[in-house]
Amino acid sequence: MKNKKKASLPARYLLFFLLLFCIGLLTVNYFKPGFLSPVTNAVNSVLLPMQKGLNHLGTGFADTAYDYQSLEEARTENQQLKEELASLKEDIGNYQQGQTELKQLQELFELKGQYTDYEMTGARVIQKDAGNWYHSFVIDKGTEDGIQADMNVIAGGGLVGIVTEVGKNFAKVRSIIDDDSNVSAMSLNSGDTCIVSGDLKLYSEGKLRLSYIDKNDNIWDDDKIVTSNISDKYLPNILIGYAQDIQTDSNNVTKSGYLVPAVDFDHLQTVLVIKTLKVTGEENQP
Protein backbone atom coordinates (compact mmCIF):
# COMPACT_ATOMS: atom_id res chain seq x y z
CA MET A 1 0.00 0.00 0.00
CA LYS A 2 2.75 2.40 0.98
CA ASN A 3 4.64 1.54 -2.15
CA LYS A 4 1.68 2.40 -4.35
CA LYS A 5 1.30 5.85 -2.85
CA LYS A 6 4.96 6.62 -3.28
CA ALA A 7 4.77 5.73 -6.95
CA SER A 8 1.53 7.54 -7.78
CA LEU A 9 2.42 10.96 -6.40
CA PRO A 10 5.32 11.87 -8.70
CA ALA A 11 3.40 10.40 -11.64
CA ARG A 12 0.65 12.92 -11.09
CA TYR A 13 3.14 15.77 -10.99
CA LEU A 14 4.86 14.46 -14.11
CA LEU A 15 1.53 14.32 -15.93
CA PHE A 16 0.80 17.88 -14.92
CA PHE A 17 4.24 19.04 -15.99
CA LEU A 18 4.12 17.26 -19.36
CA LEU A 19 0.67 18.58 -20.19
CA LEU A 20 1.81 22.07 -19.33
CA PHE A 21 4.80 21.53 -21.63
CA CYS A 22 2.49 20.47 -24.50
CA ILE A 23 0.18 23.41 -23.96
CA GLY A 24 3.28 25.60 -23.98
CA LEU A 25 4.31 24.16 -27.34
CA LEU A 26 0.83 24.71 -28.74
CA THR A 27 0.82 28.29 -27.49
CA VAL A 28 4.15 28.99 -29.14
CA ASN A 29 2.79 27.50 -32.33
CA TYR A 30 -0.36 29.58 -32.13
CA PHE A 31 1.37 32.91 -31.68
CA LYS A 32 4.41 32.19 -33.81
CA PRO A 33 3.45 29.68 -36.50
CA GLY A 34 6.52 28.14 -38.10
CA PHE A 35 8.73 28.91 -35.10
CA LEU A 36 9.28 25.21 -34.39
CA SER A 37 9.28 24.01 -37.98
CA PRO A 38 13.11 23.95 -38.29
CA VAL A 39 13.04 21.21 -35.64
CA THR A 40 10.31 19.17 -37.31
CA ASN A 41 11.89 19.66 -40.72
CA ALA A 42 15.25 18.40 -39.52
CA VAL A 43 13.70 15.23 -38.09
CA ASN A 44 11.54 14.70 -41.16
CA SER A 45 14.42 14.97 -43.58
CA VAL A 46 15.98 12.01 -41.77
CA LEU A 47 12.80 9.97 -41.34
CA LEU A 48 11.23 10.36 -44.76
CA PRO A 49 14.01 8.88 -46.91
CA MET A 50 13.96 5.78 -44.70
CA GLN A 51 10.27 5.56 -45.13
CA LYS A 52 10.47 5.96 -48.87
CA GLY A 53 11.93 2.46 -49.13
CA LEU A 54 9.27 0.92 -46.94
CA ASN A 55 6.61 2.79 -48.79
CA HIS A 56 7.81 1.20 -51.97
CA LEU A 57 7.29 -2.19 -50.40
CA GLY A 58 3.80 -1.27 -49.23
CA THR A 59 2.64 0.08 -52.56
CA GLY A 60 4.27 -2.90 -54.28
CA PHE A 61 1.85 -5.25 -52.52
CA ALA A 62 -0.96 -2.84 -53.12
CA ASP A 63 -0.32 -2.63 -56.84
CA THR A 64 -0.27 -6.36 -57.50
CA ALA A 65 -3.56 -6.83 -55.68
CA TYR A 66 -5.08 -3.95 -57.51
CA ASP A 67 -3.80 -5.10 -60.90
CA TYR A 68 -5.58 -8.45 -60.76
CA GLN A 69 -8.77 -6.92 -59.57
CA SER A 70 -8.83 -4.31 -62.27
CA LEU A 71 -7.97 -6.56 -65.23
CA GLU A 72 -11.56 -7.66 -65.63
CA GLU A 73 -12.80 -4.10 -65.37
CA ALA A 74 -10.21 -2.97 -67.88
CA ARG A 75 -11.47 -5.40 -70.52
CA THR A 76 -15.02 -4.12 -70.51
CA GLU A 77 -13.78 -0.58 -70.24
CA ASN A 78 -11.57 -1.10 -73.26
CA GLN A 79 -14.59 -2.02 -75.37
CA GLN A 80 -16.46 1.08 -74.23
CA LEU A 81 -13.50 3.31 -74.80
CA LYS A 82 -13.03 2.08 -78.37
CA GLU A 83 -16.55 3.15 -79.19
CA GLU A 84 -16.05 6.43 -77.45
CA LEU A 85 -12.81 7.02 -79.33
CA ALA A 86 -14.53 6.77 -82.66
CA SER A 87 -16.99 9.50 -81.82
CA LEU A 88 -14.29 11.63 -80.22
CA LYS A 89 -12.16 11.50 -83.35
CA GLU A 90 -15.00 13.13 -85.12
CA ASP A 91 -15.16 15.85 -82.52
CA ILE A 92 -11.43 16.54 -82.74
CA GLY A 93 -11.79 17.71 -86.30
CA ASN A 94 -14.33 20.26 -85.20
CA TYR A 95 -12.25 21.40 -82.26
CA GLN A 96 -9.09 21.83 -84.29
CA GLN A 97 -10.93 24.26 -86.43
CA GLY A 98 -12.08 26.12 -83.34
CA GLN A 99 -8.58 26.03 -81.86
CA THR A 100 -6.97 27.91 -84.72
CA GLU A 101 -9.69 30.49 -84.52
CA LEU A 102 -9.17 30.79 -80.78
CA LYS A 103 -5.42 31.26 -81.20
CA GLN A 104 -5.94 34.11 -83.54
CA LEU A 105 -8.39 35.72 -81.16
CA GLN A 106 -6.10 35.17 -78.17
CA GLU A 107 -3.23 36.82 -79.90
CA LEU A 108 -5.57 39.62 -80.67
CA PHE A 109 -6.43 40.04 -77.01
CA GLU A 110 -2.92 39.27 -75.83
CA LEU A 111 -4.30 36.60 -73.57
CA LYS A 112 -1.59 34.15 -72.79
CA GLY A 113 -2.59 30.48 -72.78
CA GLN A 114 -3.63 29.09 -69.46
CA TYR A 115 -2.05 26.40 -67.39
CA THR A 116 -0.22 24.66 -70.19
CA ASP A 117 2.30 27.48 -69.95
CA TYR A 118 3.15 27.09 -66.28
CA GLU A 119 6.48 25.63 -65.30
CA MET A 120 5.84 22.31 -63.59
CA THR A 121 7.81 19.64 -61.83
CA GLY A 122 6.87 16.02 -61.23
CA ALA A 123 6.97 14.56 -57.74
CA ARG A 124 6.31 11.21 -56.13
CA VAL A 125 3.95 10.69 -53.22
CA ILE A 126 6.08 9.20 -50.45
CA GLN A 127 3.73 9.19 -47.52
CA LYS A 128 0.02 9.25 -46.98
CA ASP A 129 -1.42 10.41 -43.71
CA ALA A 130 -1.81 7.49 -41.36
CA GLY A 131 -4.61 9.12 -39.41
CA ASN A 132 -8.14 8.64 -40.58
CA TRP A 133 -9.25 12.22 -40.06
CA TYR A 134 -7.01 14.00 -42.55
CA HIS A 135 -6.40 13.79 -46.27
CA SER A 136 -2.94 15.11 -46.89
CA PHE A 137 0.24 13.54 -48.19
CA VAL A 138 3.96 14.17 -48.52
CA ILE A 139 5.88 14.44 -51.80
CA ASP A 140 9.59 13.89 -52.36
CA LYS A 141 10.56 17.39 -53.50
CA GLY A 142 11.22 20.43 -51.35
CA THR A 143 13.02 23.74 -51.25
CA GLU A 144 16.01 22.16 -53.01
CA ASP A 145 13.83 21.69 -56.09
CA GLY A 146 12.30 25.13 -55.82
CA ILE A 147 9.05 24.13 -54.13
CA GLN A 148 7.40 26.80 -52.00
CA ALA A 149 4.32 26.91 -49.81
CA ASP A 150 1.04 27.72 -51.61
CA MET A 151 2.13 26.15 -54.88
CA ASN A 152 -0.71 24.32 -56.65
CA VAL A 153 -0.53 20.58 -57.18
CA ILE A 154 -2.25 18.79 -60.06
CA ALA A 155 -2.43 15.23 -61.39
CA GLY A 156 -4.21 13.60 -64.27
CA GLY A 157 -5.41 16.95 -65.52
CA GLY A 158 -7.17 18.01 -62.36
CA LEU A 159 -6.47 19.93 -59.18
CA VAL A 160 -5.14 17.81 -56.32
CA GLY A 161 -4.31 20.35 -53.63
CA ILE A 162 -1.89 22.92 -52.35
CA VAL A 163 1.53 22.81 -50.71
CA THR A 164 1.25 23.73 -47.04
CA GLU A 165 4.67 22.95 -45.55
CA VAL A 166 8.05 22.68 -47.20
CA GLY A 167 11.22 21.04 -45.98
CA LYS A 168 14.57 20.54 -47.66
CA ASN A 169 13.65 17.44 -49.63
CA PHE A 170 9.95 17.01 -48.96
CA ALA A 171 6.73 19.00 -48.96
CA LYS A 172 3.33 18.43 -47.45
CA VAL A 173 0.30 18.76 -49.69
CA ARG A 174 -3.22 19.27 -48.38
CA SER A 175 -5.58 17.74 -50.90
CA ILE A 176 -8.87 19.35 -51.85
CA ILE A 177 -10.76 16.42 -50.35
CA ASP A 178 -9.47 17.31 -46.88
CA ASP A 179 -12.27 18.35 -44.56
CA ASP A 180 -10.54 21.66 -43.95
CA SER A 181 -10.03 22.58 -47.61
CA ASN A 182 -11.98 25.32 -49.40
CA VAL A 183 -11.32 26.32 -52.99
CA SER A 184 -12.78 29.31 -54.74
CA ALA A 185 -14.10 28.00 -58.06
CA MET A 186 -16.25 28.87 -61.03
CA SER A 187 -18.14 27.24 -63.85
CA LEU A 188 -16.13 27.09 -67.04
CA ASN A 189 -19.22 27.81 -69.14
CA SER A 190 -20.69 30.79 -67.36
CA GLY A 191 -17.87 32.09 -65.15
CA ASP A 192 -20.21 32.15 -62.15
CA THR A 193 -18.36 31.57 -58.89
CA CYS A 194 -18.85 29.02 -56.15
CA ILE A 195 -16.91 27.34 -53.35
CA VAL A 196 -15.63 23.75 -53.49
CA SER A 197 -15.07 22.33 -50.04
CA GLY A 198 -13.83 18.95 -48.92
CA ASP A 199 -16.03 16.94 -46.61
CA LEU A 200 -14.92 13.76 -44.88
CA LYS A 201 -18.53 12.61 -44.88
CA LEU A 202 -19.03 13.05 -48.61
CA TYR A 203 -15.67 11.75 -49.64
CA SER A 204 -16.59 8.11 -49.02
CA GLU A 205 -19.12 8.62 -51.83
CA GLY A 206 -16.39 10.16 -53.98
CA LYS A 207 -17.81 13.66 -53.84
CA LEU A 208 -16.98 17.14 -52.65
CA ARG A 209 -19.36 19.90 -51.62
CA LEU A 210 -20.24 22.71 -54.00
CA SER A 211 -21.82 25.70 -52.32
CA TYR A 212 -22.37 29.47 -52.25
CA ILE A 213 -23.83 29.57 -55.73
CA ASP A 214 -26.18 32.47 -56.32
CA LYS A 215 -29.69 31.27 -57.08
CA ASN A 216 -29.72 32.93 -60.49
CA ASP A 217 -26.25 31.79 -61.52
CA ASN A 218 -25.85 29.46 -64.43
CA ILE A 219 -24.25 26.42 -62.89
CA TRP A 220 -25.94 23.18 -63.80
CA ASP A 221 -25.32 19.46 -63.48
CA ASP A 222 -22.29 18.16 -65.42
CA ASP A 223 -20.79 21.64 -65.78
CA LYS A 224 -17.01 21.75 -65.70
CA ILE A 225 -15.89 23.44 -62.49
CA VAL A 226 -12.47 25.13 -62.54
CA THR A 227 -10.52 27.28 -60.09
CA SER A 228 -11.68 30.87 -60.23
CA ASN A 229 -9.87 34.05 -61.18
CA ILE A 230 -10.53 35.63 -57.81
CA SER A 231 -8.98 32.88 -55.67
CA ASP A 232 -5.95 34.19 -53.78
CA LYS A 233 -3.94 30.97 -53.75
CA TYR A 234 -5.13 28.89 -56.65
CA LEU A 235 -4.16 29.70 -60.23
CA PRO A 236 -7.15 30.27 -62.51
CA ASN A 237 -8.78 27.73 -64.82
CA ILE A 238 -7.45 24.48 -63.37
CA LEU A 239 -10.05 21.76 -63.71
CA ILE A 240 -11.44 20.55 -60.39
CA GLY A 241 -14.32 18.34 -61.45
CA TYR A 242 -17.93 18.19 -62.56
CA ALA A 243 -21.03 19.56 -60.86
CA GLN A 244 -23.74 17.19 -59.74
CA ASP A 245 -27.20 17.45 -58.14
CA ILE A 246 -27.39 21.23 -58.05
CA GLN A 247 -30.43 22.26 -56.02
CA THR A 248 -31.79 25.47 -54.57
CA ASP A 249 -31.13 25.72 -50.83
CA SER A 250 -33.93 26.05 -48.30
CA ASN A 251 -33.07 29.73 -47.82
CA ASN A 252 -34.12 30.30 -51.45
CA VAL A 253 -31.13 32.59 -52.03
CA THR A 254 -28.33 30.21 -52.88
CA LYS A 255 -27.89 26.93 -54.63
CA SER A 256 -25.61 24.05 -53.70
CA GLY A 257 -24.74 20.59 -54.83
CA TYR A 258 -21.91 18.15 -55.18
CA LEU A 259 -18.74 17.97 -57.22
CA VAL A 260 -17.21 14.80 -58.65
CA PRO A 261 -13.45 15.39 -58.71
CA ALA A 262 -11.47 14.86 -61.92
CA VAL A 263 -8.62 13.19 -60.03
CA ASP A 264 -8.66 9.65 -58.64
CA PHE A 265 -7.43 10.34 -55.13
CA ASP A 266 -7.27 6.68 -54.13
CA HIS A 267 -4.43 5.80 -56.47
CA LEU A 268 -2.35 8.92 -56.40
CA GLN A 269 1.34 8.13 -56.85
CA THR A 270 2.83 10.90 -58.91
CA VAL A 271 1.73 14.52 -59.04
CA LEU A 272 2.78 17.70 -60.81
CA VAL A 273 3.63 20.82 -58.84
CA ILE A 274 3.06 24.10 -60.67
CA LYS A 275 6.01 26.32 -59.85
CA THR A 276 4.17 29.52 -60.57
CA LEU A 277 2.61 31.24 -57.60
CA LYS A 278 -0.60 33.21 -57.87
CA VAL A 279 0.06 36.94 -57.88
CA THR A 280 -2.64 38.78 -56.01
CA GLY A 281 -1.14 42.23 -55.76
CA GLU A 282 -0.86 41.97 -51.99
CA GLU A 283 2.66 40.65 -52.02
CA ASN A 284 4.32 43.76 -50.67
CA GLN A 285 2.10 43.95 -47.66
CA PRO A 286 3.57 42.58 -44.42
Place this chain on the structure above:
Amino acid sequence: MKIKRILVMAVVIFAGFFLQYGIFANVPLIDTVPNILLIITVSFGFMKGKIQGMVIGLFCGLFTDIVSMNALGFHMIIYIIIGYINGAFHQWMYSDYIVFPLIVTTFSSILYNLYFYVFQFLVRNRLDFIYYLTHVILPEVIYTVVLTGIIYQLLSFINYKLEMTERRSATKFV
Protein backbone atom coordinates in the same frame (compact mmCIF):
# COMPACT_ATOMS: atom_id res chain seq x y z
CA MET B 1 20.05 -1.95 -17.27
CA LYS B 2 18.10 1.24 -17.78
CA ILE B 3 20.00 1.95 -20.97
CA LYS B 4 19.03 -1.40 -22.40
CA ARG B 5 15.35 -0.73 -21.76
CA ILE B 6 15.60 2.73 -23.32
CA LEU B 7 17.29 1.33 -26.40
CA VAL B 8 14.75 -1.46 -26.80
CA MET B 9 11.88 0.99 -26.36
CA ALA B 10 13.34 3.29 -29.00
CA VAL B 11 13.51 0.37 -31.42
CA VAL B 12 9.93 -0.66 -30.61
CA ILE B 13 8.59 2.85 -31.18
CA PHE B 14 10.53 3.19 -34.44
CA ALA B 15 9.28 -0.16 -35.67
CA GLY B 16 5.69 0.69 -34.74
CA PHE B 17 5.99 4.01 -36.48
CA PHE B 18 7.28 2.49 -39.72
CA LEU B 19 4.70 -0.27 -39.58
CA GLN B 20 1.91 2.28 -39.26
CA TYR B 21 3.09 4.87 -41.77
CA GLY B 22 5.04 2.71 -44.21
CA ILE B 23 3.01 -0.46 -44.40
CA PHE B 24 -0.52 -0.03 -43.06
CA ALA B 25 -1.10 3.41 -44.58
CA ASN B 26 -0.60 1.83 -48.01
CA VAL B 27 -2.75 -1.27 -47.67
CA PRO B 28 -5.39 -0.99 -50.39
CA LEU B 29 -9.11 -1.72 -50.13
CA ILE B 30 -9.13 -0.90 -46.42
CA ASP B 31 -9.25 2.86 -45.99
CA THR B 32 -8.73 2.69 -42.26
CA VAL B 33 -5.28 2.79 -40.74
CA PRO B 34 -4.81 1.09 -37.36
CA ASN B 35 -3.07 3.09 -34.68
CA ILE B 36 0.00 1.01 -33.80
CA LEU B 37 1.62 3.78 -31.76
CA LEU B 38 -1.49 3.87 -29.59
CA ILE B 39 -1.21 0.13 -29.01
CA ILE B 40 2.41 0.57 -27.91
CA THR B 41 1.50 3.39 -25.53
CA VAL B 42 -1.43 1.48 -24.06
CA SER B 43 0.51 -1.77 -23.70
CA PHE B 44 3.50 -0.29 -21.92
CA GLY B 45 1.37 1.99 -19.76
CA PHE B 46 -0.58 -1.08 -18.77
CA MET B 47 2.45 -3.30 -18.23
CA LYS B 48 4.80 -0.83 -16.56
CA GLY B 49 2.71 1.85 -14.89
CA LYS B 50 1.96 5.54 -15.21
CA ILE B 51 5.42 7.02 -15.62
CA GLN B 52 6.63 4.72 -18.39
CA GLY B 53 3.23 5.00 -20.06
CA MET B 54 3.52 8.77 -20.09
CA VAL B 55 7.10 8.83 -21.36
CA ILE B 56 6.33 6.40 -24.17
CA GLY B 57 3.15 8.33 -24.95
CA LEU B 58 5.22 11.50 -25.12
CA PHE B 59 7.52 10.05 -27.76
CA CYS B 60 4.73 8.43 -29.77
CA GLY B 61 2.85 11.72 -29.77
CA LEU B 62 5.99 13.61 -30.72
CA PHE B 63 6.53 11.29 -33.69
CA THR B 64 2.97 11.70 -34.86
CA ASP B 65 3.16 15.48 -34.49
CA ILE B 66 6.43 15.73 -36.40
CA VAL B 67 5.31 13.51 -39.24
CA SER B 68 1.86 15.01 -39.62
CA MET B 69 3.51 18.47 -39.56
CA ASN B 70 0.67 19.93 -37.56
CA ALA B 71 1.02 22.00 -34.42
CA LEU B 72 3.63 20.39 -32.18
CA GLY B 73 1.98 19.20 -28.99
CA PHE B 74 -1.49 18.36 -30.25
CA HIS B 75 -1.01 14.59 -30.44
CA MET B 76 1.41 14.60 -27.53
CA ILE B 77 -1.30 15.68 -25.10
CA ILE B 78 -3.64 12.80 -25.89
CA TYR B 79 -0.89 10.17 -25.98
CA ILE B 80 0.44 11.30 -22.60
CA ILE B 81 -3.05 11.20 -21.09
CA ILE B 82 -3.65 7.73 -22.54
CA GLY B 83 -0.29 6.53 -21.18
CA TYR B 84 -1.20 7.86 -17.73
CA ILE B 85 -4.71 6.40 -17.66
CA ASN B 86 -3.50 2.98 -18.73
CA GLY B 87 -0.74 3.16 -16.16
CA ALA B 88 -3.46 3.48 -13.54
CA PHE B 89 -4.76 0.05 -14.61
CA HIS B 90 -1.35 -1.47 -14.05
CA GLN B 91 -2.40 -3.06 -10.74
CA TRP B 92 -4.93 -5.24 -12.60
CA MET B 93 -2.34 -6.73 -14.85
CA TYR B 94 -2.01 -10.49 -15.04
CA SER B 95 0.58 -11.30 -17.64
CA ASP B 96 -1.20 -14.10 -19.51
CA TYR B 97 -4.63 -12.55 -19.55
CA ILE B 98 -5.37 -10.96 -22.95
CA VAL B 99 -8.95 -9.76 -22.45
CA PHE B 100 -8.12 -6.84 -20.23
CA PRO B 101 -5.57 -5.26 -22.63
CA LEU B 102 -8.16 -5.54 -25.36
CA ILE B 103 -10.71 -3.69 -23.24
CA VAL B 104 -8.33 -0.88 -22.29
CA THR B 105 -7.22 -0.50 -25.92
CA THR B 106 -10.83 -0.23 -27.02
CA PHE B 107 -11.51 2.57 -24.58
CA SER B 108 -8.20 4.31 -25.31
CA SER B 109 -8.83 4.21 -29.04
CA ILE B 110 -12.31 5.64 -28.58
CA LEU B 111 -10.91 8.36 -26.33
CA TYR B 112 -8.21 9.21 -28.87
CA ASN B 113 -10.72 9.52 -31.69
CA LEU B 114 -13.17 11.52 -29.59
CA TYR B 115 -10.39 13.98 -28.78
CA PHE B 116 -9.79 14.31 -32.50
CA TYR B 117 -13.42 14.72 -33.35
CA VAL B 118 -13.96 17.39 -30.71
CA PHE B 119 -10.86 19.47 -31.42
CA GLN B 120 -10.67 19.11 -35.20
CA PHE B 121 -14.25 18.66 -36.35
CA LEU B 122 -16.74 19.78 -33.72
CA VAL B 123 -14.98 23.14 -33.40
CA ARG B 124 -15.61 23.63 -37.11
CA ASN B 125 -19.31 22.95 -36.67
CA ARG B 126 -19.33 19.41 -38.02
CA LEU B 127 -22.18 18.13 -35.89
CA ASP B 128 -23.11 14.78 -37.39
CA PHE B 129 -21.37 12.74 -34.72
CA ILE B 130 -23.20 9.49 -35.55
CA TYR B 131 -21.78 9.52 -39.06
CA TYR B 132 -18.21 10.03 -37.88
CA LEU B 133 -18.70 7.42 -35.20
CA THR B 134 -19.82 4.73 -37.61
CA HIS B 135 -17.59 5.61 -40.55
CA VAL B 136 -14.32 6.77 -39.01
CA ILE B 137 -14.11 5.97 -35.32
CA LEU B 138 -15.53 2.44 -35.14
CA PRO B 139 -13.54 1.03 -38.11
CA GLU B 140 -10.32 2.38 -36.63
CA VAL B 141 -11.17 1.10 -33.14
CA ILE B 142 -12.02 -2.39 -34.42
CA TYR B 143 -8.92 -2.62 -36.61
CA THR B 144 -6.71 -1.38 -33.77
CA VAL B 145 -8.20 -3.78 -31.22
CA VAL B 146 -7.82 -6.77 -33.55
CA LEU B 147 -4.14 -5.93 -34.02
CA THR B 148 -3.71 -5.45 -30.28
CA GLY B 149 -4.33 -9.18 -29.90
CA ILE B 150 -1.12 -9.84 -31.81
CA ILE B 151 1.01 -6.85 -30.89
CA TYR B 152 0.32 -7.00 -27.15
CA GLN B 153 1.56 -10.57 -27.02
CA LEU B 154 4.75 -9.54 -28.77
CA LEU B 155 5.29 -6.49 -26.55
CA SER B 156 4.59 -8.41 -23.39
CA PHE B 157 7.17 -10.98 -24.48
CA ILE B 158 9.73 -8.19 -25.03
CA ASN B 159 8.84 -6.73 -21.65
CA TYR B 160 9.21 -10.12 -19.98
CA LYS B 161 12.68 -10.60 -21.48
CA LEU B 162 13.70 -7.12 -20.37
CA GLU B 163 12.46 -7.71 -16.85
CA MET B 164 14.40 -10.93 -16.66
CA THR B 165 17.68 -9.22 -17.54
CA GLU B 166 16.88 -6.31 -15.22
CA ARG B 167 16.18 -8.65 -12.33
CA ARG B 168 19.37 -10.56 -12.99
CA SER B 169 21.54 -7.45 -12.92
CA ALA B 170 19.66 -6.11 -9.86
CA THR B 171 20.46 -9.20 -7.83
CA LYS B 172 24.13 -8.70 -8.59
CA PHE B 173 24.07 -5.39 -6.72
CA VAL B 174 22.24 -6.81 -3.72
